[in-house]
Amino acid sequence: IVDHYALSRWEKNPAFRNYPEEVAAATFFLSGLINRFPDARIIFKEGNHEERYEQYMRMKAIDLLGIPSFEWKSVYNLDQYNIELVSQKRPIRLGELNIIHGHEYTFNISNPVNPARGFYLRAKSHVLGGHLHQTSQHSEKNLEQNVMLAWSTGCLCDLHPEYRPLNSWNHGFAFVTTDDNGGFH
Numbered sequence: 001i002v003d004h005y006a007l008s009r010w011e012k013n014p015a016f017r018n019y020p021e022e023v024a025a026a027t028f029f030l031s032g033l034i035n036r037f038p039d040a041r042i043i044f045k046e047g048n049h050e051e052r053y054e055q056y057m058r059m060k061a062i063d064l065l066g067i068p069s070f071e072w073k074s075v076y077n078l079d080q081y082n083i084e085l086v087s088q089k090r091p092i093r094l095g096e097l098n099i100i101h102g103h104e105y106t107f108n109i110s111n112p113v114n115p116a117r118g119f120y121l122r123a124k125s126h127v128l129g130g131h132l133h134q135t136s137q138h139s140e141k142n143l144e145q146n147v148m149l150a151w152s153t154g155c156l157c158d159l160h161p162e163y164r165p166l167n168s169w170n171h172g173f174a175f176v177t178t179d180d181n182g183g184f185h
Contacts, residue, residue, distance in 0.1 A: 001026055001029065001044070001047075002022065002049060002076070003022065003049050003052075003157070004019075004022070004049055004050065004052035004053050004056070005017065005022065006018065006019040006022070007019065007052045007055075007056035008049075008052050009056075009059075010163065011163075013162060016162075023075060023076065026076055027076055030076065030077065030078075030081055030083065031077075034081045034082075041084070042081070042082070043084045043085075043086055043092055044084065044086065045086050045092055045100075045101055046072075046085065046087040046088075046101070047101040047103060047130070047131065048101070048103040048131065050087075051087075051103075057070070072085075072087075073085045089101075089103070091104070094178050095178040095179070095181075095182035095183060095184045096125075096126050096182040096184060097126045097128060097178070097184040098126060099127075099128050099176075100119065100127060101131050102119065102130050102131025102132055102152070113138075114134070114136035114137075114138065115129070115131075115132040115134050115152035116136040116137050116138035116151050116152045117136070119138075119151075119152060120148060120150035123150070125148060126149050126184070127149075128150075128151045128152075128153070128174060129150075129152050130153045130155065131152075132152055133154060133155035133157070133159075133167070133169035133170070134152055134154060134168055134169060134170060135151075135153060135172045136151070136152045137149070137150065137152075138150045138151075153173055153174050154170040154171045155169055155170075155171060155172065156171060156173060157169075159171065
């Protein structure tokens with residue numbers, strides 16, 4: 001959701017550095033999400049680009065760490081919008097489905113046939129992840145003949161950014177519904 005382009009440790013084009021505009025766009029998106037789904041429980045799963053904020057603070061503004069108004073969730077009004085933040089590379093569990101961003105695995109998982117298969121090979125359970133910006137799915141039966149399912153979602157970002165103009169990314173996202181028994185769709 002948030003790129004933190006200006007705060008990134010990677011090389012940046014000065015023409016694209018506008019952190020206040022990025023904060024405004026993200027809070028506009030989140031407020032629109034709340035307005036569109038007023039009764040929904042909204043959980044924000046922190047990804048590698050959101051983690052750039054904390055990394056920046058640790059490197060450039062260490063004296064501001066621990067001040068509540070400078071925390072990431074305060075800058076983006078998550079408490080005001082009643083949005084739950086899941087950080088520190090923790091998965092989200094929706095019934096029997098594990099939701100990950102994908103950067104939790106620090107080694108390359110992008111080329112084992114497709115991203116979903118890479119997630120499955122690491123998780124060995126039902127899993128939905130993003131990070132690799134490609135839509136894919138994978139299923140396998142385990143020894144007990146239970147089908148394990150894995151998916152990767154596309155992205156909602158620029159498909160050809162300056163830092164990776166040639167890629168196989170696609171736009172995409174997922175809606176997940178669960179039942180009382182842990183099943184999911």
